[in-house]
Amino acid sequence: MRFGHSTVTRLTVLAALLLIYAGVFAALYWFTVRTLTGRVFGDAALRGAILTQDPVADSVDLVLDLVSVASLTGALAIVATIALVRLARITGLVALATMFAANGTSWLLKEALLTRPDLGLDEYAPATLNSMPSGHSTAVFSAVAAVLIVLPHRVRLAVGTAGGVFAVLTALATMSAGWHRPADSVASFLVVGGWVVVAAAALMLLRGPTEAASEAPAQGARWFGAFAWGAVALGAALVLALDAAAGFRDSAVGQTFSLLTGALVVAGAATGVLLVTLRVLELTDAAPMPHRLDHHTGGAA
Numbered sequence: 611m612r613f614g615h616s617t618v619t620r621l622t623v624l625a626a627l628l629l630i631y632a633g634v635f636a637a638l639y640w641f642t643v644r645t646l647t648g649r650v651f652g653d654a655a656l657r658g659a660i661l662t663q664d665p666v667a668d669s670v671d672l673v674l675d676l677v678s679v680a681s682l683t684g685a686l687a688i689v690a691t692i693a694l695v696r697l698a699r700i701t702g703l704v705a706l707a708t709m710f711a712a713n714g715t716s717w718l719l720k721e722a723l724l725t726r727p728d729l730g731l732d733e734y735a736p737a738t739l740n741s742m743p744s745g746h747s748t749a750v751f752s753a754v755a756a757v758l759i760v761l762p763h764r765v766r767l768a769v770g771t772a773g774g775v776f777a778v779l780t781a782l783a784t785m786s787a788g789w790h791r792p793a794d795s796v797a798s799f800l801v802v803g804g805w806v807v808v809a810a811a812a813l814m815l816l817r818g819p820t821e822a823a824s825e826a827p828a829q830g831a832r833w834f835g836a837f838a839w840g841a842v843a844l845g846a847a848l849v850l851a852l853d854a855a856a857g858f859r860d861s862a863v864g865q866t867f868s869l870l871t872g873a874l875v876v877a878g879a880a881t882g883v884l885l886v887t888l889r890v891l892e893l894t895d896a897a898p899m900p901h902r903l904d905h906h907t908g909g910a911a
Contacts, residue, residue: 617814620893623813627890633805635797639742642793644682645728647853651868652791654852654859658869659785661862662736663875675903677746683755685709692760700816702765705759708809710751712802716743719801734788744790747798750777751880755806755887763895766888767831781876785869793870796879803883806890813894834881841878847872 642648686706695701719742726740735741754773758766781795848871858864 613856619905621811621814623806624814624890627886628804628807631800631807635800635804636792638797638800639724643724643740644741646729646731646754647849648793649729649731649733650856650871651849652793653731653735654865654868655872656734656785656788656791658865658867658872660788661866662786662869677749682749682753683893685756689756689760690756696760698760701760701813704809704812704816705756708805709752709756710758711808712755713745713748716745716748716798718743719743719797723750741790742794743797743801744781744784744794745798746784747777747781747790748781748793748801751802751883752805752883753801754884758887758891759806759809759833761898763892766891770888771834774880776839778873779875781880782873784847785872791886795876796908797881799883803887806887810890810894817894831885835885838878838882838885841874842882845875845878848874858873886897 612872642652647708686709688810689705689709690702693705720740724740724742726738728737731737742907750773754770757773758770761769777795777799781790781792781798784790784795786794792797848867852859852868855864859868
């Protein structure tokens with residue numbers, strides 16, 4: 611199968627984006643698990659979340675109960691149904707494979723590949739208990755991504771926004787339950803984002819040559835992009851500020867502030883990965899290139 615210049619260019623962009631995702635994930639793991647600053651902040655945010663358990667206990671239980679085997683089965687059914695209605699069998703299979711691959715990758719990373727060394731800190735959770743990436747956040751975000759893959763372009767932003775909000779709420783709920791630190795959910799978003807890139811490349815290869823999409827990003831997407839960059843940048847600055855003000859960070863008020871900082875980073879990361887996902891999927895929306903007759907026949911079809 612031959613591919614036009616446009617397809618090769620887009621596949622190259624996707625390969626570069628996948629490397630970026632992998633690099634950001636590696637940097638996140640190193641900073642939040644292997645450095646004192648990252649570990650102390652993660653613990654402070656987790657302790658701040660624990661302080662909020664009583665007022666939001668019912669809401670946390672409701673959110674976490676929604677992320678179950680039954681709900682994931684429902685998400686699979688929704689993806690399959692949309693794919694059948696749109697007569698997009700290949701797209702549906704790729705979407706389902708993306709969901710399974712993302713969840714399998716998160717499980718493998720958390721249970722077998724990533725380690726959490728004991729740095730001699732007095733942490734809320736056991737020092738060597740690895741919790742990265744978050745399984746709950748992966749499950750929700752991968753379900754959202756799978757649905758976006760099979761949906762038409764015109765409704766993706768609205769559906770993605772709703773799904774992204776629920777993914778952030780799930781991340782905050784796992785923190786309040788004492789299960790995960792902020793970086794665990796950010797790592798989950800990166801894992802899902804990486805598999806969406808793979809899915810987009812697979813769709814391009816399976817569908818053959820296409821013309822490049824030229825539609826400009828919606829104004830709403832630009833605002834979301836500004837929020838994503840701003841939230842992550844501000845969150846990173848606050849993490850460094852909290853590290854400098856150790857006395858404040860370790861107080862009850864400081865731990866609550868650390869929780870809010872972590873929530874800001876989680877929301878910004880989810881928004882950023884969601885926007886990249888939407889843009890990546892736009893690359894797969896392009897119409898097939900028109901078949902051209904051989905020049906010996908004297909014309910184009």
